[in-house]
Amino acid sequence: MDLPSIPAKVDAAALTSVLDGRWAELRRQVRAQMTENQFRDSYDLDTESHRGQILEQLRELANTDRPRLGFDRGYGGGGDIGGSVTSFEMLGFGDLSLMVKAGVQWGLFGGAVQLLGTERHHERYLRPIMDLGLLGCFAMTETGHGSDVQHLGTTAEYDPATREFVVNTPDRAAYKTYIGNAARDGRMAVVFAQLVTGGSGRGVHAFVVPIRDENGDPAPGVHIEDCGPKAGLNGVDNGRLAFDQVRVPREALLNRYADVAEDGTYSSPIESDGRRFFTMLGTLIRGRVSVAGSAGCATERALALAIRYGDVRRQFERPGDGEEVVILDYRAHQRKLLPALATSYALHFAQEELVGALHDIQGSADTDEHSQRELESRAAGVKAIATWHATDTIQKAREACGGAGYLSENLLPSLKADTDVFTTFEGDNTVLLQLVAKGLLTSYREDFQDLSAMGTVKFAAEQLLGAVIERTAARQAIERLIDASPRRDDEDSLFDRGWQLKLFEDREEHVLDGVARRLRRAGAADADPFEVFNDAQDHVLQAGRVHVDRVVLEAFVAAIERCEDPDARTLLERVCDLYVLSNIEADRAWFLEHGRISSTRAKAVVTAVNGLCAMLRPHARTLVDAFAIPEQFLAAPMLTG
Template sequence: MAEQSTVPPELGVDVAELTALLDGTYAEVRRSVRELLPAYASVLEDAETMTRAEFRERVKDVVLEIAGTGAAGMGFPKEYGGGGDIGASIAAFESLALGDLSVLVKVGVQFGLFGGAILQLGTQRHHEAYLADVVSGRLLGCFAMTETAHGSNVQALGTVATYDPETAEFVITTTRPEAGKDYIGNAARHARVAVVFAQLEVAGEGHGVHALVVPIRDEAGEPLPGVRIEDDGHKMGLNGVDNGRIWFDPDGTVRVPRENLLNRFADVTEDGSYVSDIESPGRRFFTMLGTLVQGRVCVGGAGISAAKTALTIAVRYGLRRRQFETGTGQDAEGSAGETEQLLFDYGLHQRRLLPRLARTYALHFAQEVLAGELHDVFSGIRTDEETRRLLESRAAGTKALATWHATDVIQECREACGGAGYLAVNRFAALKADTDVFTTFEGDNHVLLQLVGKGLLTDYASEFSDLDQLGMVRFVAGLAVETVLERTRVHRLLEQIRDVLPGGDNWEADTGLRDPNYHLAMYRFREEHRIGGVARRLKRGVDSGMAPGEVFSRVQDHVIAAARAHVERLVLEAFVEKVASVPDDSGELKRTLNALCDLHALSGIEADRAWFIEHGRLTTQRSKAITREVSELCRQVRPIARELVDAFAVPEPLLRAPALIAEDPA
C-alpha cells in the first residue's frame, strides 16, 4: 500500500523515465510499433480524400504491410509465424491504436477475431490448415457472430449448422432474413473465409451455438454458391473497414466438411454422435466465449490510446492558445509582453482536462494489470477456473469504463480546442467518429457491466456460470439477507474508513484527503454497499411475489451501479499499487504519480459526492474540502501537463492537428 503522499508546491518529471514506466514489460514492442506508424500517417488524410472503395483497399494494403513486419501476429504460436506472446500482442495493438483506427480495427478483425477464434476454439488440424496463412495475411477472413436480430444475445442466434451423416458435412443455413450475419468486419469485400457461429443440430437435437470455418468467396473474390453478401454501407466512422451482411441459402447449398467444426470443446463424430467433456450446455457456451476475451481487452486498450492522442493535442493547444487579457502584463509562467492569458492558466481549463488526464493514467495501469492476467491465463501460467472467471469479469468491466472514458475525453478535448478543434483537418473528427462504436462492439457496455454485476452477486460460483437473469434472481432469492450483508462487510468497511481518518469519526476534518488508504476505503465502501443493496432489492421483489424477470428489470440500474463501483475500485487499486511499486528514491517520478493518483481518486469521490453524502460517508464540509483539494491538485499538476502527455509518446505525425499545434514548440 502506498504511503500518504506529500505533494510539494512544484512537481517535475523526466519524460523518458515516465514513458519507460508506462511502456512497462513490453517497452521494446511498443517502441517498435510507434516507430513503424509514421510511415502510414498519410492514411489519416486518405480517409478524407479517397472514395470509400479506394480507402478500403488502402487500409487493406497497410494491414498486409503491418502483417509483414510481424507486429500483427505476436500472439500466435511461433511455428505458424507468430511471436508466441499474448502480452506482446496486446501491447502492439494498444500502440497501433495511436494511428488510424480503420487500420487498427481491420487488424483486430483479421488477427484478433478471425485468427483468434481459430486459435482458441480450434485444434491442431485447424491450426495447421489455417494459421500460417492467417498470420501472413494470405488468407483474409471474418468473424461472423452478430446477426441483424441478435447481437448481445448470442445464444439466440438464428443461423443453423445441421449435420448430415450421409456426407459427413454440416449444412449451413440462414433460417430467416433477420438471422443474417450483420456488421461483420471484412465481410463486404475482402474475407474469403468466415468463422460462423451457428446453432448446432445433430440428429434432430440442438446443442447450442458452435463455431465452424465456412468459405464464403472464391479466389477471385466472388461469393460462393449459396452465399449472399451485402455491404453495410457508409458508417459514422471506420469506413476503411468493409462491414457487411452474410446470408446462407436455406436450400442446403452451403456445406462444409465435418472437420470444419472448431472442436476444442465439442465435436461430432463421423457417425453423427455429439461429444463434449463439458456436460452443461450453458457452461460449454460460456467457456467457448471466455476464450475470446482478448478482443475486449484489446478494445479497452485501444480506447485508452485514443484518449491519450486526444489529450496530447488538447493539452498542447491549451499551452499555446491565449484568450483575454490578464491585466498584469505577465502570464502564469512569468512571460512578459503578452498580456493575454494561456488557456491552461485558467482554473476551469485545468479542471476540464487534468482530472481526465489523471484518469487516463489510472486506466492505463488498470489495463496493464488486465493484460498481465490475460497473458498468464492464455499462456497456461495460471489455469484455475477462478482466475479465468475473474479475468472475464475484469475484462468486461475495464472495457466498459475505458471506452466510455475515451468517448468522454475526446468530446471534452474537442470542445477545449474551440472552433479549430471542429475542423476535419484535425484528428478530433476522426477520433470521435471512429471510437464511438467502441462502446458497443465486443460487447455493449451496459450488458458487460451486467455480466460483472452477476459475477459479484453469485461470487463466481460455478453452478451459476450460465448467463441467465432468472437464474441469478432465483439464486439471490434463496439467500438470507444477513449472508449478503456479511459478505459485503459494510460494517467492517466503516471501521476501515474511521481507522484511516485522522480524528476517527470526526467527519468534519479536512486532513487525510491525500491518503490512498482513505481513497480505497471510500471506493470499497461504495462497492460493497451497492452489491448488498442489489441483493436486498432482488430478494424483496421475489418475496413480494413479483415475477423474476420483472424483478431483475427493476434493479438493472442498481446492478450497473454496483458493477461500475467494483471496476472503479479495481482501477484505483491498480494505480495505488503502481505508485507503491515505484522506489522511494525515484524522487520526482513518485511525487508526480502520487499527485496524479490523488487527483484521480478525489475527482471520483467528488463526482459521486451526492451518493457519499446520502450514505453518511461525507459531510458537506468535507465534500467542499475535497473540491478545494481537486482544484489545488490541478494547479500543482498544470506546470507538468506537457510532460505528462509527452510521456504517452504519440508520434508527432499521428497527432495531425495543424490548426491546433502546428506552431507548437517541441
C-alpha cells in the same frame, strides 16, 4: 492542503517507464516500427480509397512480427498473449480503422481458429491467417441478435449422408451484420450458428465457412451486402452475410469443445450446453481487452492534442499587462482536461494489470474456472468504463480546441467518430455491466437462498462482480495504507491514500449490499426472476461502476509503488489524488446521501480539485508527452501555426 511540492521539472521518460509496464521493451519496438512506417491519417479519403489504404497498411503490418505474437510458437507465432494485445492496442494511436481491421483478422478470426479449433484447423489455417494469405471474418452478430448470442438464428445442420454441415440463414433477422472484412476483402468466415444433429439442437458452435472464391466473387449460396458508409471507421469493410443451404465438410466445425462423428453422434467434454457456450465465449475475450486498450490510446492522443493546443492558444488579455492568456491557464479549461487526464492515467494502469492477468491465465495449462470467470468480469468492466471515458473525453478535447478542433485536418473529429462505436461493439457497455449479475440471478439462485445477509454480500462481491482480491504484495500494501488511514475529518485527510481507498471500498460494499438484498427476492417461490432483476438494473449498473472505480484506483496505487524515480512518483501521487477527488466530486450526491462525507467535506473536495488542477497545470505537457505517442500522430496544423 499540506502536500509535498512537485519538482519544477519532471522527466517524462521516467513517467513513460511506469506507464509502459511489463511490456516496456515491446512498446519501444512498436513505437520504432510506427515511426518507420508512415501510417497516414485518412480524414480526406473517400470510402473505397480509405479501405484500400487500410488494406495496404495491414499488409505492412503483416511484414512485421507483431501480428504473430499471439499465436502458438509451433505455427510460427510468438507465444506472447499479453504482447499481442499490447501491440494491437497501440494501433489506437493512429487510424483506428487499421486497429479494427487488424483486430478482426488476427484477433477475432485468427483467434477463434486458434482457440476454438484443434490441430487440423491450426495446421491448415494459422500460417496463411498470420501472413494475410487468408483474410477472414468473425461472423457472430446478427441483425436480430447482438448481445444475446446464445439465441442466434443461423443454423448448421449435420447431414450424415454427405458428412457435411448445411449452414442456413432462416430469415432477415438472422443475417450476420456489421461483419468486418465481409464487404470487400474477406475470403472465409468463422460463422457462429446453432448446431443441429440427429434432429437435436446443441447450441451455438463455430464453423469455418468460405464466403468468396479465388476470384473474389461470393461463394455459391453466400449472399453478401455492403453495410455502406458509417459514422466512422470507414476504412473497415463492414458487410452482411446470409447463407442459403451452404454445405461445408464435417471438419469445418471448430471442435475444441465439441465434435460430431461421421454418423452424427455429438460429443463434448463439457456436458452442459449452457456451460459449454459460455466457456467458448470466455476464451474470446482478447478482442474486448484490446478494444479497452485501443480506446485508452485514442483518448491519450486526443488529450495530447488538446493540451498541446491549450498550451499555445491565447485568448483574452490579462488585466494590467496587456498579454493574452494561454487558455490552459484558465481554471475552467484545466477542469475540462486535467481530471480526464488523471482518469486516463488510472485506466492505463488498470488496463496494464488486465493484460497481465489475461496473459497469465490464458497462458497457463491449469487455469481454474473461477480465475477465468474473474478475468471475464474484469475485462467487461474495464472495457465499459474505458470506452465511455473515451467518448466523454474526446468530446471535451474537441470542445477545448474550439473551431480548430472541428476541422478534420486537426484529427479530433475522426477520433470522435471512430471511437463512438466502441461503447457498443465487443459487448454493449450497459449489458457488460449487467452480464455477470444476470448470470448470477439465473444460475446461482440456490446460493442466494442459502446465504445469510452478510454471506450474500460476500458472494455477490466474489461471483457477481469478480471482486475476489488475492493477497498479493500490492494488495498487502493497500491494506497497510487503509489500516493507517486517519479517522479525523479534516481537509488534509482528503489526500490520505488509505482514507481514499477505504472510501472507495466502503462505497462498493454498500452498493453491493443493496444489490444483494434486492436480488435475493429472486429466490422467493412467488418471485419472477426477470422482474426482480429488471427492477434492480439501475442498482446493478451502479455496482458495476463503483467496483471498477475501486479496481482502477488500486491499479493506480500499485503503479505508484513500482515507480522508482522520486520526482515522477511525487507527480503521480498528485495525479492519483486528482483521479480520486474528481471521482468523489462527480458522485458527491451519493456520498452525502449515505453519510460518507459531510457537506463541509464535500465543499472541501471541490476546493481540492481546483487546487490540484493548479498544481498540475505546469506539468500538463509532461504528462501527455509521457504517453510517448509517435509524433506523426500529433501532426495537427493547429499546433504548428
